[in-house]
């Protein structure tokens with residue numbers, strides 16, 4: 001990044017650093033330093049800090065309380081937040097439903113929901129996937145039947161991340177069975193505390209409650225919670241998915257992972273040896289670092305095209321695929337270097353084990369390694385995205 005930053009962008013980055021130093025209290029910094037996972041209260045607190053500083057919704061236009069920064073400046077903020085280990089800004093409100101409401105929502109929906117997202121008053125989850133409708137999302141069966149000025153919703157969503165922390169769910173429901181499967185889908189906003197809606201936990205491989213099942217039994221939703229037109233939900237959702245893929249190229253977190261790996265390589269192992277004397281291992285570290293640099297430049301190139309007014313297309317998928325592969329490689333290398341020393345220190349929702357301070361860099365490594373396998377699945381699986389790119393960019397007919 002240093003190679004391409006203009007003096008103005010460097011000054012901007014210094015401003016961000018000064019803001020983080022001012023806004024991040026010692027208790028939060030200490031938690032981050034020690035690798036103790038942030039909880040939802042920390043995320044809420046941090047969103048309010050960001051909003052108070054004017055950074056709550058950096059990618060949003062000015063008229064909705066955003067900063068209207070260029071994609072590069074948004075990336076710089078994400079990078080600084082990751083490097084300084086601040087709680088992440090969850091994507092569901094700011095990056096997903098917010099932009100959809102701006103583009104397709106009613107005036108009332110925009111006026112009510114957008115400020116509440118920025119201020120961290122509403123927390124959203126994404127209710128798309130169902131048991132037999134993941135990659136093939138158009139197969140979804142959750143039904144919404146119009147009854148006067150309400151929809152009556154019945155169905156079952158799965159893998160709904162953070163539904164146990166959210167108070168709203170944006171969801172895709174079937175409002176018609178006629179025509180192509182894509183045509184009868186609508187985009188509905190449902191309060192999580194609606195009578196008939198039940199959230200049940202699913203534990204992830206790292207032992208944490210990250211996602212849920214959501215059951216909808218005769219849930220009554222006011223018609224004004226429909227976004228845009230009935231039957232147009234597929235179009236809106238596709239616009240949203242491109243945003244999601246752009247956001248999970250994961251450059252910033254991968255840089256952080258690389259920094260941790262470098263620290264681990266410099267730390268002597270229990271028998272006094274250093275992993276950095278292993279030439280084969282160091283070659284793989286160098287390869288991962290080069291791959292990350294290439295991805296960063298590709299992302300910047302891509303962003304400059306977006307800044308020049310081009311809309312993201314199927315090529316966005318490339319960033320997402322490579323970002324998750326590189327992240328997985330960096331985590332696997334870190335675990336290889338740490339070996340069994342990483343095992344006793346995996347934190348869970350129940351808190352971390354006691355650990356000596358010299359192991360700070362290892363806290364959370366095991367759980368992150370296992371959980372990050374999911375990066376090749378959420379937001380579109382690698383195989384499916386490759387199919388999409390082959391069709392749309394290379395013109396391959398399956």
Ligand SMILES: Cc1cc2nc3c(=O)[nH]c(=O)nc-3n(C[C@H](O)[C@H](O)[C@H](O)COP(=O)(O)OP(=O)(O)OC[C@H]3O[C@@H](n4cnc5c(N)ncnc54)[C@H](O)[C@@H]3O)c2cc1C
Pocket residue numbers: 125126127128129130131132133134135136158159160161162211374377378379380381382383384387
């Ligand atoms: C950590 C995590 C968080 C998630 N959070 C959410 C959320 O908040 N909200 C939400 O709605 N969903 C969420 N999901 C669900 C996610 O969107 C789906 O898991 C994803 O779309 C894949 O669908 P599936 O799990 O049904 O797998 P399937 O679609 O059944 O795929 C199974 C395997 O088959 C492969 N495959 C499928 N179709 C093809 C094809 N045509 N060609 C080649 N290979 C194919 C896939 O790549 C995959 O390897 C989350 C998933 C994970 C892992």
